[in-house]
Amino acid sequence: MHTIDNTFSFSIHGFDKLNNGIESLASWFSSIGHPEIFAYVVCLLEVMGGIALVAGLATHLLSCLFFNDMTVAIVKVKLAV
Numbered sequence: 001m002h003t004i005d006n007t008f009s010f011s012i013h014g015f016d017k018l019n020n021g022i023e024s025l026a027s028w029f030s031s032i033g034h035p036e037i038f039a040y041v042v043c044l045l046e047v048m049g050g051i052a053l054v055a056g057l058a059t060h061l062l063s064c065l066f067f068n069d070m071t072v073a074i075v076k077v078k079l080a081v
Contacts, residue, residue: 007053010066014046032076042069 017025022043026036046069049062 004054007050009050010046010053011050014043014048014050017043017046032080034076045069 017039022039025043026039029039030036045062045065049065052058053062053066
């Protein structure tokens with residue numbers, strides 16, 4: 001049950017990014033040194049990937065993509081000095 005809750009939270013955060021305006025997220029990505037297109041890629045990954053993980057589709061591929069997503073988030077945002 002925890003696995004479903006955790007993977008569904010990716011979708012919730014992706015929808016939140018869409019509702020708050022993807023353009024502002026894209027400009028924030030640009031401000032930390034990433035291309036703006038990554039904002040759209042991350043948002044799509046979180047929304048569609050979270051739903052697909054809950055459904056059990058492409059779990060190995062999506063887990064690798066989410067691992068990369070979270071690793072970059074930790075290094076670029078949480079550990080930024």
